[in-house]
Amino acid sequence: MADRSPVIVGVGTSILPVAPELDSVGHHVLAATRALADAGVPKSAIDGYCCAGGGKEAIAVDDMSVMVEYLGLSPTYTDGTMTGGSSFEIHVEHAAAAIRAGLCETVLITYGSDQLTRMGRRLGTGGFGAPGRRVPGPPQYEAPYGGTIVSAYAMAAQRHMFEFGTTSEQLAAIAVTARANAVNNPEAMYRTSLSIDDVLASRMISDPLHKFDSCVISDGGGAVVMTTGERARDLGGVPVRILSTASAQTHWNISAMHDFTTTAATTVGDLLFERAGLERGDVDVLQCYDSFTITVLLLLEDLGFCAKGEGGPFVAEGSIALDGALPTNTDGGGLSAVHPGMRGMFLLIESVRQLRGEALNQVPDCEVALACGVLMGRAD
Numbered sequence: 001m002a003d004r005s006p007v008i009v010g011v012g013t014s015i016l017p018v019a020p021e022l023d024s025v026g027h028h029v030l031a032a033t034r035a036l037a038d039a040g041v042p043k044s045a046i047d048g049y050c051c052a053g054g055g056k057e058a059i060a061v062d063d064m065s066v067m068v069e070y071l072g073l074s075p076t077y078t079d080g081t082m083t084g085g086s087s088f089e090i091h092v093e094h095a096a097a098a099i100r101a102g103l104c105e106t107v108l109i110t111y112g113s114d115q116l117t118r119m120g121r122r123l124g125t126g127g128f129g130a131p132g133r134r135v136p137g138p139p140q141y142e143a144p145y146g147g148t149i150v151s152a153y154a155m156a157a158q159r160h161m162f163e164f165g166t167t168s169e170q171l172a173a174i175a176v177t178a179r180a181n182a183v184n185n186p187e188a189m190y191r192t193s194l195s196i197d198d199v200l201a202s203r204m205i206s207d208p209l210h211k212f213d214s215c216v217i218s219d220g221g222g223a224v225v226m227t228t229g230e231r232a233r234d235l236g237g238v239p240v241r242i243l244s245t246a247s248a249q250t251h252w253n254i255s256a257m258h259d260f261t262t263t264a265a266t267t268v269g270d271l272l273f274e275r276a277g278l279e280r281g282d283v284d285v286l287q288c289y290d291s292f293t294i295t296v297l298l299l300l301e302d303l304g305f306c307a308k309g310e311g312g313p314f315v316a317e318g319s320i321a322l323d324g325a326l327p328t329n330t331d332g333g334g335l336s337a338v339h340p341g342m343r344g345m346f347l348l349i350e351s352v353r354q355l356r357g358e359a360l361n362q363v364p365d366c367e368v369a370l371a372c373g374v375l376m377g378r379a380d
Helices: 024-039 062-071 087-101 147-162 168-182 196-201 265-276 293-300 311-316 332-338 344-356
Strands: 006-013 049-050 077-079 107-113 205-206 218-226 285-288 370-373
Touching: 006 024, 006 049, 006 087, 006 344, 024 062, 024 107, 024 218, 049 062, 049 087, 062 107, 062 311, 062 370, 077 147, 087 107, 087 218, 087 344, 107 293, 147 205, 147 293, 147 311, 168 293, 168 332, 218 311, 218 344, 265 293, 265 370, 285 293, 285 344, 344 370
Parallel strands: 049 077, 049 107, 285 370
Antiparallel strands: 006 218, 107 218
């Protein structure tokens, strides 16, 4: 019987972290070209395509339908699921199911964003953030109070501090660890060393989150190629098996969050390890979303790597450092390396590189990696 188990056979990134010569579509294309070359797969072999655009125009110029045409693909399986930064973990889950079911053989997943350089370009009157733009749907009930993405995470941090005694110093330890990993990454936005005092002295963005508690704003793109275990044997590279996937959602808007200290990763963690037949201690490296330092803390607890409320001491004692019990965000993460608006793609790419033994900050004997994207209520 043919082996239809899903594997990742190629990854690629565009120009990181700043590329004024590329728009978001250009990041998609360059990353896709490099991923296909890495996999040894011709574009003509792609019969599945997944994409979540990062465009901020009134109509995104890099959504799934537009990118299919631009890349010159003719897929029989497509997926344009958009769940924010976790979209690409969802795409892997869907593509894996499609491959197992025989709906397609080889899937390309791409992402691209020029978020940083776009900030210096003039937007049209219909663009995202244009003055007087109507806020549609449920967010309109939060908009009058001036809430932002960072303020939502700040409320989670404040609540965690209130309930469990978590400190700003403990959150800062997460940023310091990410920066230590970024120092060796030539594609990282920030590469100078960082101390806890530096984090605490940086500008307050939304109390208690400082500038260095917050992710960078960059450009960037990434791509992943998936296929069957059977086909991977003929490609000559090192395939990375997808042992299990899981996703869950509890809410979308912060006003609907039942508990500011708990994310949907509580459900995901149990499902993930049960389906893989693994224990938490089997994980050699964790690549988790780090939009803010509190994001990492919540995911460590909710995935079950430490008990609820114990995330602060866990990170402060160095558990997520390269030489710690659970090396985390080994490329420098979104806090110091690359975050072009949606970080989830880069969690996948760094996981693959670690498992292949090709990472810049290589974890010795790395056999199991976990990539977890999140957008407060959603975890994948």
